[in-house]
Amino acid sequence: MSPPGASPPPHPPGPARRLLERLVAGDPAGPSILGDLHEDFVRVARRRGGFAARWWYRREVVALALDRGAAASSSLLRRNGPVHDMLFRPGWMQDARVGLRRFRREPGFALLLVLVIGLGVGATTAVYSVLRPLLIAPLPFEHPERLVWVENDGDRGSLSSVTSRTSNLRDFRASSRSFDGVTGYFAFFEQSSYALSGDGPPEELVGVGVADDFLDVLGVTPALGRDFTPEEGAWNGPPAVMLTHRLFTNRFEADPDIVGRTITLNGRGWEVVGVLPPSFDFSSVFKPGVPVDILVPFAISDETDRWGNTLSIVGRLRDDASVESAQADLDALLSGIAEAQPDRWGLAARVSPLRDYVSGAFRPVLFLLAGAAGTVILLVCVNVANVLLARSPRRSREIAVRRALGATRGQVVRQQLVESVMLATAGGGVGVLIATLVSRGVARTSGVDIPLLSSVQVEGSALVIALMSALVTGVAVGILPALRAADGSESGTLRSGGRGSSHGKGTRGLLEGLVVAEVAIACVLLLAGGLFLRSFQQVLEVDLGFEPEGALAWTLNPGGAFESVTEEADFYREVSRQLSDLPGVESVGLIDALPLGKNRSWMVRADHQLPSDPPSEIFPHLADPGYRAAMRIPLVEGRDLAWTDTDETDPVVLLNESASAALFPGESAVGRDVMLGPNAWRVVGVVADVRHVGPERPAGLQVYFPITQLWDYGTLDLVVRSDRAAAEVADAVSATLSGLDASMPTRQVTPLPASVDRIVSPRRFALRILSAFGVVALVLVALGIYGVLSHSVSERRKEIAIRMAVGATAESVRRSLVLRTAVLALAGLVIGLAVGLVGTRTVESLLFGVAPTDPLTLVGLTGLLLGVSLLSGTVPAVRASRTNSARVLKE
Incomplete structure (x- = not known):
């Protein structure tokens, strides 16, 4: 019984205690195990507090669960000798417990590696989840492999x-x-x-x-x-x-x-x-x-x-x-x-598999993303292997003792591999979580012109990919440190009196070689991302021929039926008049199809061409007199359309500059006629080119017909330009339209910049993923350089102390280490640029307005990687320059 006034003893965490009770149920030693663990829990709680004791209790229960699970699995598979020998030969479970104890002693180190591996596995799994519905999984139809697309x-x-x-x-x-x-x-x-x-x-x-x-x-x-x-x-x-x-x-x-x-x-x-x-x-x-x-x-x-x-x-x-x-x-x-x-x-008729139509245009981008994901997982492997290799001298004493007690080289290698696979498996779990979050975000993305994005999810095959990525990563990052750890230098370690050992020149060169590889791999990835960024900027800087900012669009679909062009024109003219009178509205326009969305084409001839001459393909637009001003399309020559252009007057049109130059080369088009079938339309004006299909395609030949003279549309798009807040204008316009026709939907409004965003959405989507990979690459390079130099400084404390004792200054020590960092980074840059410039030529077709050798990208990439590398190397260099030589030599 506790003495009066003493606080009651803490209780073990309930879930862990119940799990323990299930584990020992039916075991004759079960009550003893429960009692002993409870007594140990109370002692830990008195020494370290209840919080630490509860965590201790949970770890002990998990360790016991692992032991019991391994024993049960071993007995279950004992009948299958080869499988049992491979998976449960004596020592594997012991290696796992040793690894768990080591991670428990160094939780920060283990957590860092788990997160780094999780980033790589998450990137691989997320990209696979995006690729799967487009390139791997069957289309959501019956026997989709037999479906074909037939186009003109x-x-x-x-x-x-x-x-x-x-x-x-x-x-x-x-x-x-x-x-x-x-x-x-x-x-x-x-x-x-x-x-x-x-x-x-x-x-x-x-x-x-x-x-x-x-x-x-x-x-x-x-x-x-x-x-x-x-x-x-x-x-x-x-x-x-x-x-x-x-x-x-x-x-x-x-x-x-x-x-x-x-x-x-x-x-x-x-x-x-x-x-x-x-x-x-x-x-x-x-x-x-x-x-x-x-x-x-x-x-x-x-x-x-x-x-x-x-x-x-x-x-x-x-x-x-x-x-x-x-x-x-x-x-x-x-x-x-x-x-x-x-x-x-x-x-x-051109026949192709339906799959090619759905995803063919996106395959180069998707393969680029797959390559980026592979680059990231490779960078993760190099980074983690570098860290493990750099830390290997800390374990030299432990490994030497094990070898002296009879452990074979294979057992030492196995121990190292088991630990790296355990880290990678935990990282795989983190990676699945990252991939799930990314996939859900991608699936919910709207307004992106990429097929089957809503089908993106982390499903069974993605989990297999995550598991395989984790296991391969675990073996890849562990094999080199494992072989180095069992290189036969145990006697030297033991003779050093327990002070551990340091890297030899060979290992130090290997570490620096891995740093060079990291920089080179990151360089390739950042080069691709930089070129895509520059290409995206070039797309956004294209002169669209109109000004999207400050304009809102509606699709007008009147509920009533019109008997004639005149009646319909009168309705839309009243729409334009009433909306133009609203406060803050600068201009109002109507057209059958706004740019960067719908498109159709007709055939016309110039008045000087014979009927036997091949016609010219044009993009027809049916617009009202206010459309050009609402879109801020410059008038180059002649006059605009007018409400007085009716079915009782001569048919008139506007041409864009490309159509004027193509149909009437070397002369003015104003006053000339274009032939639409047997009918002649008089050209009254020429306007600037508008990128109708997309910013990456030429404007083409465009002809603007007045809606008052041609009735060839189902609905019209309304454009309202205003300097007021979009929500305020939208409410006022919707109320006015409802007053004109209560059955007409008026609440679905689209800012014109959103139309531009949609047309460039595939590029933006790829750029965001490449940018995320680029940030991960920079972080990994920084961690790799910092880790290697930090361990190098720790190992070379005696050398640095001696140098400073015989006259070397702190500045010279800093300079030598930073210079070494710069040499490694430059070597990686040279290799990475050589590989990257060859590789980026394969995706040259994806670039717009940018060459693979774009100087701005190359200069920016070089400066960025050098800056990150030097910054990562400066911190260990400063720490080295502050070495107290007297204290180190005394030690």
Whole structure:
């Protein structure tokens, strides 16, 4: 019993005590073990306090659990002699316990190495998790290896050049012998939207028109309801709609009764026939960065064939067909059609695996990231091996004693390897945690034009990659220090009287060689990151031809139907007038498709060209008179569009500078005509070029038609420029638009800079990952140099003391060590730059406006690595210069 007034004895931690009780349950010695451990716990608590005692108790329970687990596993596998001998031969578990005790004595050292290894394993696992859905895992369709992409043989920068007419699809279905099914979707679905009204506030939806057999060819089964019927897929068929799982959940609260009900889209009733499964995300596969809400039937008919190239085609190969045989089949089919119908245009087909279409454009970037991750794990291995090798003299006495007592060289090596693998395994756990956090962040990233990002996750195969990375790292970082530790120098260590030993010249040279390797590896990685950074800067510095800052955009989809161009023009003119009167609004403009997003192309001729001359492909824009000012596109020549340009006046257009130079070389285009089919349009002005497709592509030929004279759009994009806060302007504009049409969605507003961000998002995504790897590389280089020099200074204390005793100054000691650091860093830089300049030429196609030998990148990289290296070496050098020579010599 405790004396009166004494505090009650502390209790062991409950979870650990219960685990111990389970471990010794049924063991005759169990009560004794429980009692002895409790008594030891009380004694530790009295000496060191309750907190330290509880941690001590937990460690003892874990150690006992490991012993019991090893014994149980050994007896279980004893019947399989080879496996048991390999995994549980005598000494392995003892080596593990020795390693645990060592890490317990040096927790800071062990934690540092675990974190460093965790960074490498985490980087490898995270990059694999990003690569897997794009390059490794099958697409989320039935037998995806048989799905192919069939596109027109044109420039991929123009959507009209790579899409097909619906008549091509009908011919493929009827006459091709290579496909089990051929289907398609309306590629220009972004040109219009669907206004959902009723049962809540109006909402703008993005809908894709698909052939009625689209899901069937892909092998996708609706989660609820059914697929479209052929009747619904006919021209003017019954209005039917399928909901994506996201819309079904968010808007309709996952109510299964929605199937069969009618919803109002664009003022018209549509029957909900089905709900797509959550595994099928149209956006992530076919149009990354554009969230799709609904699927609607698209007619494969004569009416849609007259629209021209509008269809993206997907085919499913027969079991006995290949991509090559399908290509030959379509080539023969199209050749026969061209011979039979000489006036038929748009006859071309380029067949490729659907996987290539989805991820082909991103493969170089993904391989670059994989190479960066491999570089980081290599840098981790070199760094950790360097640290372990540098610290090996501290264990020389222990190893010498073990050898003197009969331990073999193999047992010493095994001990070292077991400890390094234990560290790497713990680092693997940290790496999985890092990779999980990174993968979740990537999966939640929106507005990024990279396919299947939402599928990124750390799953089973990623865990295997993490485990293998950890084990390989453990062996790689441990083998060299292990061999050095058992190099046969035990007798010299014992004769030194227990003072330990220091590195010989060979080992010191090896350490410095590893430092050089670290700098070289980091140099390669930083060179790639620096070039990508410079390339990204070049992309952002491209003159887009318009000013995105200060502008907001809406997509306008009026709920009512207009009877004529004049009636619709009057509505949009009133929209422009009322919004222009709002406080703080500088200008208002309307266009059918804003830059850096949607695109289509038409064919025109100049008035001096003959009908037999090849036409020029142009990007058509349908705009109002305020659009140019709202976007701040300079007027180069002539006049702007005007509201007085109506269907009762002569048709007029604006050309951009590229179109003016191409159609009317060496002369003014103002006053001349361009021919759109048989109709002539008078050029009244020339405006500056706008990068319509993207900042990395030329502007192309652009023609601006007035919305008051041409009715060829489903919805219009509204641009409002203001010097006021975006939220304030958005509220005022939305209220005004609702007053003009209460059924029109008005709350989805997009700042124009966000459109620029989306188009450069793949570059930004890769740059962020490379930047993170670059920071890790710099940290590892700094740790490696600091660790090696610190241990070198510790070992050379007597040498430095003697030098200072015979006259060397502190400054000379500092200078010599810093100079040695500079020599090592320069050697690594030379090797790294030589390797990096060769390697970066393989990714030259990914760079924009920057050569692999960009001087600014090379100078910045050299300065950065030298600065980090010298800073890392300065701290040990300063410590060495403060050596008390008298005290050291006396010792």
